[in-house]
Amino acid sequence: MQRLSQYDNRWKNTKFGTPGSPLTIAGYGCTITSLANHSDNFTPLDVADFCDFVPDANLIWESISKIPGFSFNLADRIWAGDIGAIRQRIDNGMKGMIEIQQGTNRPMHWLAVLSYSEGGFVCVDPLNPLTDTIIPNNRITGGCFFTVQNSNNSDNNDIMLKNNLKQQIDNHPFDADTRKALLIAVDNDDMGYIIAHSGANPRLEWDKWKDKAETLQKQIDDTPAKDCTVEVETAVEIAESNMKVSIDNLSKLVEAERTKNVALEIAKNIEIANLQKEKDSKKPEGLPIWQRSIFDAFRNGTYGAGGAVAFFGVLEAAGVTNLFGDFLVEGNFSQNSLATLVLSGGMLLLGYMQELQKNQRKQNETLDLSKNN
Numbered sequence: 001m002q003r004l005s006q007y008d009n010r011w012k013n014t015k016f017g018t019p020g021s022p023l024t025i026a027g028y029g030c031t032i033t034s035l036a037n038h039s040d041n042f043t044p045l046d047v048a049d050f051c052d053f054v055p056d057a058n059l060i061w062e063s064i065s066k067i068p069g070f071s072f073n074l075a076d077r078i079w080a081g082d083i084g085a086i087r088q089r090i091d092n093g094m095k096g097m098i099e100i101q102q103g104t105n106r107p108m109h110w111l112a113v114l115s116y117s118e119g120g121f122v123c124v125d126p127l128n129p130l131t132d133t134i135i136p137n138n139r140i141t142g143g144c145f146f147t148v149q150n151s152n153n154s155d156n157n158d159i160m161l162k163n164n165l166k167q168q169i170d171n172h173p174f175d176a177d178t179r180k181a182l183l184i185a186v187d188n189d190d191m192g193y194i195i196a197h198s199g200a201n202p203r204l205e206w207d208k209w210k211d212k213a214e215t216l217q218k219q220i221d222d223t224p225a226k227d228c229t230v231e232v233e234t235a236v237e238i239a240e241s242n243m244k245v246s247i248d249n250l251s252k253l254v255e256a257e258r259t260k261n262v263a264l265e266i267a268k269n270i271e272i273a274n275l276q277k278e279k280d281s282k283k284p285e286g287l288p289i290w291q292r293s294i295f296d297a298f299r300n301g302t303y304g305a306g307g308a309v310a311f312f313g314v315l316e317a318a319g320v321t322n323l324f325g326d327f328l329v330e331g332n333f334s335q336n337s338l339a340t341l342v343l344s345g346g347m348l349l350l351g352y353m354q355e356l357q358k359n360q361r362k363q364n365e366t367l368d369l370s371k372n373n
Contacts, residue, residue, distance in 0.1 A: 025048070
């Protein structure tokens, strides 16, 4: 017997029954899953395709005979909890299911029957198929029995084994990568891989597959390894080519960014040079620092550059420009202070400087006379 679950990820969300039915196998597929468990290679999906239904996904019992290898007689549908009739059919070698009430306001539930004892029946529950379930006699409300002509075809048996093993793997708490690898191994008949990587777990019936696994592993060991040199070299060439393209594209991006930065730096330097040139063009060329200070003071005030030039001319005529410049530069006058000084005391200072110059000439004349005498 298979041990398929109606919660299997491969079909749990599949809707079945009459066209447009909203009912899923996970919620209402106990009957078709229990029928599938009595087959050697069918799934609940297969049984749903073979059989007919009335609304609410209730099975039309006569359609059980549409399942290949199954034969059903309506007389074998037991509508009451007749424990004696159920046991009789099991003793006659028939396969079947029993019906139980799950609780108030809950649908009836069907389980595949394995055997019976005095107190109840040993069943495979499609809600928890990996562990045998004991159903007490007083919970049974009905039954359905049929004959099954299971195929002896080795291909069908292999399909059954694979489906059974997939079900067990899928319901075992493997991590996602391990589960995926094991399911692929089942499809590839790599039973040696399955045994080597599954770990010992009583929920997986490894003993059942041991002989087949050893045979398959021997076939794998005896099969010469394929020379994959060409494939590997081709893959390496493709990878290197893709890497070169990626590096070239990255280099172009870096070079474009570098060119952009250089252009921005050049533009910045040109702008700075233009600003400096514009600033320098507004100052008279060749003036000492103190004269430029006075020039800027006049230009920035209300007197303009002409006033500064005129004042320079007076100082130049008096021959005291250098002396006056030193006096101004060595002081702590701001440009505005210089402008004020020039405007308010310039002429007085000019007279004082002329007087000093006159006295200096007299002293020089006196010294010359003394030398001549």
